[in-house]
Amino acid sequence: MGASASDPSPLVLEVARRTGNGTVDPSDGHARWEVYRRAMDSPDEWDALLEIVGREPDPSIAMSVVLRMLERVPEAERTAWAERVPLEEKRSSALLRVRELRILEAARGAAAAERAPASDEVPEWSDWLQRRAAEESVSPEVLELLSQSGRxxxxRHVAAQRLRVLRRTR
Incomplete structure (x- = not known):
């Protein structure tokens, strides 16, 4: 039985060889994940990994790879990664993460105070985005909103703590 166009096995084997995985059984999800994990750590393998993700038979594995890669690739490439997720339901979650990363990056940057979210936006943020913004934002406005209206x-606690530290250092 030959490999079909959607079978990731040949690509998985190529990437495994190039990333030092040696012999791997591409029918084993755990073995594929190990190949993908190594490929995620090797920017030279990202193009091959993008191709593989669209062929990955396990939607949960594909989604896990995409979510990790969204934080590694340049913003301009994120949508292409999200659109490779095979199931529409999971794809919409990946596209949401693309939008959330833009918000998070604005909250992380020095210009975050200029782009602080409206108070009615924060409750709409996912738990993931609220948690990450509370942990990483340098904007007093964002931290204040999260300390008061975080889900x-x-x-609320992390944002309040970080806000106190931020105010002491200014």
């Missing part, structure tokens, strides 16, 4: 106690 979880953890988000």
């Amino acid at each position: 979880t106690r953890r988000v």
Whole structure:
């Protein structure tokens, strides 16, 4: 039985060889994940990995790879990664993450104070985005909003702590 155009096995084997995985069984999801993990750490393999993700038979594995890659690739490439997720339901989640990363990056940057979200936007953010913004934002406005209206106690606490530290250092 030959490999079909959608079978990732030949590509998985090529990437495994190039990343030092040696002999790998491409029918084993755990073995494929190890190949993908190594490829994610090697920017030279990202084009091959992008091709493989669209052929990955396990949608959860494909989604895990895409979510990790969205934080590694340049913003201009993120949508292409998200669109490779095979299931529409998971693809829409990946596209949401692309939008959330833009918000998070704005909150991380020095210009974040100029682009602070409106108070009614923060409750609409996902738990992931609220948690990451609370942990990483340098914007007093973002941290203030999260400390007051973050969805979880953890988000409110982390944002309040970081806001206190930020105010002491200014």
